[in-house]
Amino acid sequence: MKQNHYPLTTDDIKRNFFRNLANVQGKFPALASTFDYYMALSYTVRDMLMARWVGTATEYVEKKSRTVAYLSAEFLMGPHLASNLLNLGMTELVTQAMAELGLKLDDLLGEEPEPGLGNGGLGRLAACFLDSMATMNIPSVGYGIRYEFGIFEQVIFDGWQVEKTDKWLFRGNPWEIVRPEWAVEIKLGGHTERYVAENGETRVNWIPGWSVKGVPYDTPILGYRNNAANTLRLWQAVAPESFNFERFNQGDYYGAVEEKVSSENLTKILYPNDGPLQGKQLRLEQQYFFVSCSLQDMLRIMKTQRIRLEHFHEKFAVQLNDTHPAIAIAELMRLLVDEHDMSWDTAWNVTRRTFAYTNHTLLPEALECWPVELMESLLPRLMEIIYEINSRFLEQVRAQCLGDTAKVIRMSMIDENGARMVRMAHLACAGSHAINGVAALHTELLKRDVLKDFYSLWPEKFSNKTNGVTPRRWMALCNPRLSKVISEAIGDTWVRNLGKLQDLQRFSDDAVFLNRWDDAKRLNKHDFALNLYKRTGVSVDPESIFDVQAKRIHEYKRQHLNILYVIALYRKLKTDPHFDTHPRTFIFAGKAAPGYHLAKLIIKLINEVGRVVNRDPATKDRLKVVFLPNFNVTNGQQIYAATEVSEQISTAGKEASGTGNMKFAMNGALTIGTLDGANIEIREEVGEENFFLFGMTAEEVRLTYERGYAPNDAYQQDAILKDAIDLIRNGFFSHGDTGLFRDLTDNLIYSDPYLVLADFNAYRECQDSIDSVYRDRMRWNKMSVLNTARSGKFSSDRTIAEYCREIWKVESVPIDVPEVDPFRLV
């Protein structure tokens, strides 16, 4: 790979920085805010990457490259400026240039609002995949939605989560370019009509009730120092015309404008997930909207490249990130059959060879279904197409299973039990040539359980693609101290070839190296402690063990198991004067879906336990509990780098993969975890002696449910557990209010669907064992080094290589150094 050399000086940067400050921000230094400086620098960096972006697009068009279209309702990108600087290799030069102006680069970076266009793992995975595809020179486009308001901002008020709207676009977004010339029209509502075409065939016309326009906004996605710049293309809904002129002429000015406002609502807000799934019409509109926009965009590209539509699947490999974009299968059929006169059989052949589907969840309540009634009224033509796909599909099922009608009913795309529903996962399976899970266990459980009928019909479609995360953002960018220690020991090729980290193993007994390793972690902890204090007012001992659970708040992730242990530890510290333990700081971070009552109550409990414990003079030097508000990519970057104990304690069989677990491990945290999702593979890689394992296996969990689980028995029999729960029930953490946490404690004692009580004792013993290991610091550091050294598998580069080879059949297209550097022209 050719390396870039930038003959740039800090003077070039400064000149262009001031040019952008004046010409784009319209400010001069005396008036400029730190945000203005952030904007000026962002435009300066954008100027430097434009030649790569244009050059990459040119190369792909000239080569007519096979392209990955990654369809995802969420892209949780995180801030762009720092990662663009890293990928361009310009961090040092720009730091220097800003310093010469008396500015700190970090202050400017701190001004960038995070584009929070995702809920958590699924959206972040999409972002890591875009990073890896750009770095591996894979022609690809990420297609999604330009939500005006991303995931809500979480603030904590009186211990409760309060949601604030996320106005990330309010002050402008320097990273996107709008392309109104490529806007497309989307039909909604109305009815269908049949007519006889010239050739005598019956065709269908969809007469919409209304329509909206989709306008694409493009954001460049740089590869790591390889001249490639791919595109993230997000669609925004606008009214088809600024005014409804007919109504306007009739004098109904307000009616006309209202219509415009209502179509533009379509892309206003990202739906928070993890809550009770609701069949919200607006959500279905969003899904269909971005899918239809994206497919129409692909057809436009086919046309400009003069490729016949029969070859669609040769030009595009379309990946469905969960079932959110699964309606694409019916929509591509509609576009090919209705709008481009293709025969059904040819269109179906093209469609099936185009799509591949990634499943992301085993929780039955999270499998998407849409009411047939809603589908019929909002997308009447798509419902007809789904019926047709289903009837042909069920014919195939009947032939294969020889009249097993129960199986036919199970596999139908329409759930006929009660109010009729469209099962999006079934549509996704039937319309895709490949189906994958996101960790080895998850894929096995899919085959055995959730999708077992589909597996028996098409075993060859199924494969596993264990998730990964990008080492650019999640190591090089977020942990420069550790990165430096690593690169000084083994060189810097690990950033694009994470398997290289293996070379660190030979330093795992080197005392000098281990001390450097320890220093990096210690300084990260100091920085984080300072930030914790600023954000929460809680001061923590940077020398204490940083034990962190950062992820969405959900019962299956079991933050309540963690806090129960904290309470038990607090009791032991209070009651046993001889009990000696290394000081520990338990840090929690994560958002709860606004409608998820128990999750919000868990946040309140964590905060109330913190309030009591942190000020208790008997324990406050040895135990702290902090809830860091508003977990997002920006906060995550600091958290993952400063953690020593990574909490991955979901009920076995519930977490599809997890990716936070990987980010922690590659930054040298030791995991305490169950045999769930990718934890299993992390443990296999880092070695069982370097992983704190506890709890039931997925099989034991299954048997426990099967036999009938009585959490009350565990509660009655385990004195330590009972003591902890009773402390909550007695109002010890709620100023004597015995009702506040009742829903939570009752849920645990009488139902406990995620087996918190069943795993408590094993978790407690495992947590206790961490303390004794930590006392031998050099042993701990060695374990930490080995976690990093053996985490190469969890680079999303490895995951993407597998998708490319086994599903997409795409190859990399190297991009030359840009011929013209427009930076020099200005």
Ligand SMILES: *Cc1c(COP(=O)(O)O)cnc(C)c1O
């Ligand atoms: C990685 C990440 C997640 C996923 O975390 P899990 O522990 O895998 O649930 C969620 N949110 C953000 C901001 C992340 O960076």
